[in-house]
Amino acid sequence: xxxxxxxxxxxxMILASVIACAAxxxxxxxxxxxxxxxxxxxxxxxxxxxxxxxxLGLTMWLLGAAGAMKAYNADRLVTTGVFRLVRHPxxxxxxxxxxxxIALLTAAWPFLLMxxxxxxxxxxxxxxEDEYLEERFGRSFTAYREDVNAILPIPRHHHxxxxxx
Numbered sequence: 001x002x003x004x005x006x007x008x009x010x011x012x013m014i015l016a017s018v019i020a021c022a023a024x025x026x027x028x029x030x031x032x033x034x035x036x037x038x039x040x041x042x043x044x045x046x047x048x049x050x051x052x053x054x055x056l057g058l059t060m061w062l063l064g065a066a067g068a069m070k071a072y073n074a075d076r077l078v079t080t081g082v083f084r085l086v087r088h089p090x091x092x093x094x095x096x097x098x099x100x101x102i103a104l105l106t107a108a109w110p111f112l113l114m115x116x117x118x119x120x121x122x123x124x125x126x127x128x129e130d131e132y133l134e135e136r137f138g139r140s141f142t143a144y145r146e147d148v149n150a151i152l153p154i155p156r157h158h159h160x161x162x163x164x165x
Contacts, residue, residue, distance in 0.1 A: 005132045007072045010125035014091065017121035018099065018114055025110035033108075041107035050104030057097025064089030077137040079144050085153040087144065088126065092151035095119050119151075126150065 029036045040046065063082045068090065071078035082089040095118040103111035133141045149155075 005129065007069065009129045010122075011090070013125045014118060014121040018094075018118045021114050021117040022111070025106075025108065025113055028110045029106070029108045036108040036110050038107050038109050041104050046104055050101040053097045053101030053104070057093040057099075057101060059093075060089050060097065061093035064093060075136075077133065077140050077144065079148070084148065087148050087150050088122075088129070091118075091122050091126070092153075095122060096151055122151065 025036075041050075060082055067078045067081050067083060086092045095115050099115040099118055100112075103114060130141075130145065134145070
């Protein structure tokens, strides 16, 4: 068995990519606000939608973090709660919900790059966590991975997932 993966997983690498992108987007906005503006994003319905995305994303992140830390401390594979929807709810909360919500609230198109960069970084690095979990939990993780999508809650198969104890 290889060394235990940090409880932060590949999160810091994904976060670094998103922060760099946010800095780039912010610089573009600072240098040329008119060219970056998306006036339609200022519509009350879009602002409300952005706030809902952020609220849902932070909720998913918090629930995922609580479940992941509890499972990590008990050296268990968690497949219940938000982990029934997606295998990586903390990343999903940010990439699919919070970052697009922030992009809408800034009303500036360069910030729409953040979820794209976040997803690209996720795809580049997530294999580290998945390989670790497969080595640690074997067939339980393999079955879970076959049934549950990584970050989009799209059903794959209809097998019943049992929590690994």
